Amino acid sequence: MTVAKPQSKDLTHLLSDESKSRQNSPLKSAFKYFNQPGMTFLGGGLPLSDYFPFDKITADIPTPSFDNGIGAQITEETKSVVEVFKRVDLNDPAAKNVPLARSLQYGYTEGQPEIIDFIRTHTDLIHKVPYADWDVVASVGNTESWDSTLRTFCTRGDSILVEEYSFSSALETAHALGVNTIPVTMDEFGLIPSALEELLKNWIGKTPRLLYTICTGQNPTGSSLSAERRKQIYEIACKYDFIIIEDEPYYFLQMETYTKDKSSREGNKVHDHQEFIDALVPSFLSLDVEGRVVRLDSFSKVLAPGLRFGWIVGQARLLERYVRLHEVSIQCPSGFTQSLTNALLQKWGQSGYLDWLIGLRAEYTKKRDVAIDTVDEHFPKDVCSYNPPVAGMFFTITIDASKHPKFDEFGQDPIKVETAIYEEGIKEGALMIPGSWFKSEGQSSPPQKNLPHNPAGKTHIFFRGTYAAVPLDQLIVGLTKFSRAVKTQFQIDH
Amino acid sequence: MTVAKPQSKDLTHLLSDESKSRQNSPLKSAFKYFNQPGMTFLGGGLPLSDYFPFDKITADIPTPSFDNGIGAQITEETKSVVEVFKRVDLNDPAAKNVPLARSLQYGYTEGQPEIIDFIRTHTDLIHKVPYADWDVVASVGNTESWDSTLRTFCTRGDSILVEEYSFSSALETAHALGVNTIPVTMDEFGLIPSALEELLKNWIGKTPRLLYTICTGQNPTGSSLSAERRKQIYEIACKYDFIIIEDEPYYFLQMETYTKDKSSREGNKVHDHQEFIDALVPSFLSLDVEGRVVRLDSFSKVLAPGLRFGWIVGQARLLERYVRLHEVSIQCPSGFTQSLTNALLQKWGQSGYLDWLIGLRAEYTKKRDVAIDTVDEHFPKDVCSYNPPVAGMFFTITIDASKHPKFDEFGQDPIKVETAIYEEGIKEGALMIPGSWFKSEGQSSPPQKNLPHNPAGKTHIFFRGTYAAVPLDQLIVGLTKFSRAVKTQFQIDH
Structure with a gap:
């Protein structure tokens, strides 16, 4: 028997002044007529895709299962070529490609549907999100996701919780926005839940709305939070009503436990997809029954930083505010990035992508x-x-x-x-x-x-x-x- | 005799609280050792480019001079193919390409040098910037450039000057940041200089730091400011010490003057590059002797919106603040966008790009x-x-x-x-x-x-x-x- 997943809690009281005051553009009400049959839409300033001077793009990529290692030079035997055309490829209409006429046009602030669908499926495969109304929106990488997160939840003068040692650029982002960063004590295994609870118990005034944590392969300490600590921290978040921002660029850079015994190392490897997934530490997202985790994810450490493609996972109600912010800031990730990365992912499939992550x-x-x-x-x-x-x-x-x-x-x-x-x-x-x-x-x-x-x-x-x-x-x-x-x-x- | 161009005025007193308070990352001091000979740099979390799963990308583009029109379907005769490799192409080391190992890596927040150089040359060709220390930095399009501009110059509670009718998303961007937009009266030719002066003469308290104008092909009115009005408005800017933000996505969508006489239309076309350049209305940038114009430029209407590549032109001292902001927000435009757009521009050259703009x-x-x-x-x-x-x-x-x-x-x-x-x-x-x-x-x-x-x-x-x-x-x-x-x-x- 499948039990229906619960809906998230409404946490919109935690939004910032900026985010709460953001209005929809009045033009949006007109855009519902954009594709209506019989309607000539003279409303939007979109250039004709006929004028896009890119007719077709291609990429040479390696073919799963990457048996010589993911860093091996591509050879004629291991090479696949993906192609993206300006219009839908009539020879291969099922390719799930993002044609250039679409990816290089305005629109789809949430991300192109094909690549977002792929990421949604992947996210559920890995994290099995325990509530119903979660979703994914595109960003241009975790640096931008974090900046947008601060703008979505924090107002000048607010304080947020951070790890005692943390990524200095992330702290600096908060400071320039006038947001105080209050350190929570760590040991070699990361944030100490009892120290967090102690800090909040003694807090005077409005408690912070955010905890920012790089919980896996932490920068700079290299520590990773255990499943047990994550559970405890999640409970504290529910009790003190804050949102956990898990900034997880390194999540798939998890490794076998170190052993000095070199001869035993080979035997510790994961053997298949299920073993790989089971060996991953559970994310905060996977524990999130209330919808109070916002996960910042990215291809930067997994495929390449210069793609400038990340995504934010969280409850739909909060993600909607990110989309409104992105409409008046980044708009969306690059169309070339979306078309080419999507083509690679569709070519590899979920299985090939897991092969890559295992590599x-x-x-x-x-x-x-x-x-x-x-x-x-x-x-x-x-x-x-x-x-x-x-x-x-x-x-x-x-x-x-x-x-x-x-x-x-x-x-x-x-x-x-x-x-x-x-x-x-x-x-x-x-x-x-x-x-x-x-x-x-x-x-x-x-x-x-x-x-x-x-x-x-x-x-x-x-x-x-x-x-x-x-x-x-x-x-x-x-x-x-x-x-x-x-x-x-x-x-x-x- | 060439007269040396003057240096810009120091206008850093016009920066916002956010921008003034932004610190450099302490890690920057370490990065100066990054490429020092004999130094093993264990400081930066950069993935090896060996792990980037893109070995080569290509694009089919049209070849100048686009004699059948820029919207014509590419044929075998008119097609050029540009290629970008992961490493520098040893067969064509002079190609001025941006190899994927660089464009898909972290770094170069200002934009990749090859494409920025191209844009710098183009900018000087068109605008002949009259002061010395101007520069160009990359953005992910004018929407983001405008958001970053507001963050760079405005603090919650500030007021800025805008056109009486303006792009509603741009206004909304300001409002959500708590920035008031004060309308300046327009007629069918755009902003009225005397109305602007009147408004400022009667202003009580601190005058606004910014005038935001879409001065060519204005959205929504379609009006364009004459050279004469631009000069008058620039003088007012100097007098009342504000910065002119010229948001100019439509600058190269200038046309022949409309005539009802269809038979005379063909004869009005520009015949060569110089005629084309001379026919363009002078930008505020071209009048800017003090360095108080920030020009927002973009390929969105010229090549394609989905490139998400724009650039900001202004005095270097102010642009440095944008770079610090971009380091903790967008980082840089997509590497695919930079490599492919650069490849197209290098292939076309300045001359081919002008052909495109004439088309x-x-x-x-x-x-x-x-x-x-x-x-x-x-x-x-x-x-x-x-x-x-x-x-x-x-x-x-x-x-x-x-x-x-x-x-x-x-x-x-x-x-x-x-x-x-x-x-x-x-x-x-x-x-x-x-x-x-x-x-x-x-x-x-x-x-x-x-x-x-x-x-x-x-x-x-x-x-x-x-x-x-x-x-x-x-x-x-x-x-x-x-x-x-x-x-x-x-x-x-x-």
């Missing part, structure tokens, strides 16, 4: 393994520690600053140790980012009585590295150089 | 002529008048509502006449947009002593039509139907 998992697992093997081998264990990430592009090396020979000379300021190591790294020819650069700090005093105690202590600093951007040999070279910088600073022989 | 001028002149011929033939002259547009997609039909048989019954309310005609049009199967839908009205009382008298009078209404969106035969059918609706309403035989 991505294998690549990132390999990169992470090389990074952590190198860290383990070269960094001095008496001052350095690490926690192998299970997702994302980032790993961190934690360093006990109090063991630095000049700690007293530095006035016991760990940040001075951090700076010294950063600069020593640059001298050695290896750059990792100081953790303090990601520290979330509210712009004005946070309106709560007491910040919970930070259990990480104050003498520890960390550096963020990535295994994403460099080939494996360079990764080893770079980490070895950085380890030398650490040893030099701590006067350890190398 | 566009011919097409729109033809469409405008058919529209105005039909209006002239079918609309009752004792109640209707028109002013043939010289640019853009729109024309208007002005109607004397006081001659409507039910004018008294309607309580002498011209809007009721407008509604009656609109609805009669829909019954006849032709839709034009009521002019009152575009009326600019401030959200709160405008802060000036007296609004200048509106010389258009209160008994005239107008309807906006477009000749852009429909083929010529449909245009004739639609206008004939609408003229019947007017005649029916005014009880004139047909």
Whole structure:
């Protein structure tokens, strides 16, 4: 027996002044006549598609199941060619293509139906959204989705909850809009639910409307929230009536758990689509019975950042406000992006796309393994520690600053140790980012009585590295150089 | 002797609170080491381009000089094929292509250098910008450029100057941001400089920072500002220290002056590139010695709206603030758009692009002529008048509502006449947009002593039509139907 899914709660009381005041264009009432039979529509300033100087576009793409790895050079054997015509391809009317006459025209702020349908099916396959009236709208990537989210829910002077260490650009986006970011304490496994609850219990005045979290492969800490913590945080969200913004560009960069035993690594791989899906940590979206999660998703880390194609998943009532905002800002993602990405996805199908994601998992697992093997081998264990990430592009090396020979000379300021190591790294020819650069700090005093105690202590600093951007040999070279910088600073022989 | 161009004035005092408070990301200081020789950069979360599943893309485009018209179906004879590879094409390293490994990666918020260079050269060719430190940055179209402009210069509660009738979405964008739009009186030739001066002379308190104008082929009125008016308005801008935002999507939809004499039309065409350039109305940008014009430009009406590629021209100091905003919102236009549009432009060259624009001028002149011929033939002259547009997609039909048989019954309310005609049009199967839908009205009382008298009078209404969106035969059918609706309403035989 299938149980009908519940409807979402009405959360429109959480909308911002800007979003609440946004009116529909009066022209919309005319556009319902646009395609009415017998109607000559002289209302809209659309150029004729006859004048679009692109008649056909094509792309060379790899063919599933990507047996030589997703990074392998495409060969004549593995190549597929997708074609998109200006008008519907009469030779292949079932191709589910987005013809250029449509994608290069105005319209479809929500995204072209074919690609949005594909994403909807994929989303339900992965997240099994537990309420009925959820939907998907297109964006031009998570950076824009986050900016639009702030505009949709926050008014100048509001405060939002963020992770204690977070993506500095995301914090800066909020600050420029006059939105305070109040840090919630983390440990190596991410946000601490009890710290969140403690913060809200002691909150004075209107509690925040948003929690912003990069919950899988967190930037910068590399941590990932467990299913258990997500459940607890979701309950807190329901209790204190806020919306969880899960910014999840790295969700499909989940990996096998790190093991030092190289011989066992091969055996840990997922074998099929179902095993792959089951191995993914449950998203906040998958727990969302009330419709209070807004998920920001993107092809940037999965296909390519320059597509500038992301999507927002959430309850339809709230998404409608994003669409009104997009109508007067981005309008929609590029037509070329929509036509070509859709052509690739339709060619691959849901199954081929899962093959790609499994390939991505294998690549990132390999990169992470090389990074952590190198860290383990070269960094001095008496001052350095690490926690192998299970997702994302980032790993961190934690360093006990109090063991630095000049700690007293530095006035016991760990940040001075951090700076010294950063600069020593640059001298050695290896750059990792100081953790303090990601520290979330509210712009004005946070309106709560007491910040919970930070259990990480104050003498520890960390550096963020990535295994994403460099080939494996360079990764080893770079980490070895950085380890030398650490040893030099701590006067350890190398 | 070449005289060195002057530098722009520093106008950063006109920036908004949001824009002034926007900080650079601390990560930027690390990125200067990104390509330093000998440096292993483990700082940035960039995916390897090996994982981008697009190896090569191509487009079929028409070849200049488009002798059969820009709307002609491409044939084997007129077709060019442009190709963009993931890596630089070693067979054609001079192609000035934007390889996919770059366009599909993060970076280049200002736009890819090759396409921005092309646009810079084109801009100087057309506008001969009279100061030195102007520049160009990419956007995702004028809708977004306008939204970003409001965020860059306006703070909630500010007022800006707009045309008395304006693009309703642009007004709505301002209103949702809490920005009042104060209408400036227009006549059939656009904004009236003396009305603008009068308004500002009587302004109480801080004068507005922006004038927003669609000065060529204005939406909705179809009017275009003369060179003389532009000069006067520019002087007022210098005097009252505001920035002119010229939103110019229709700039290259300028046409020959309308003449009823069909036999003379062919002879009025421009014959070469120089004649074409000389025939264009001078932009505000071309008059801008102080750097107080921000020009919003776009390929939407020239190539295709779905490219989602626009650009902003202005002084570098102000553009830098747009780039910081774009870094935390849109990032940059789609890589596919940049690679393919750049490939088309490089293939055509500046000369081929001018050929295209000349072709566009011919097409729109033809469409405008058919529209105005039909209006002239079918609309009752004792109640209707028109002013043939010289640019853009729109024309208007002005109607004397006081001659409507039910004018008294309607309580002498011209809007009721407008509604009656609109609805009669829909019954006849032709839709034009009521002019009152575009009326600019401030959200709160405008802060000036007296609004200048509106010389258009209160008994005239107008309807906006477009000749852009429909083929010529449909245009004739639609206008004939609408003229019947007017005649029916005014009880004139047909």
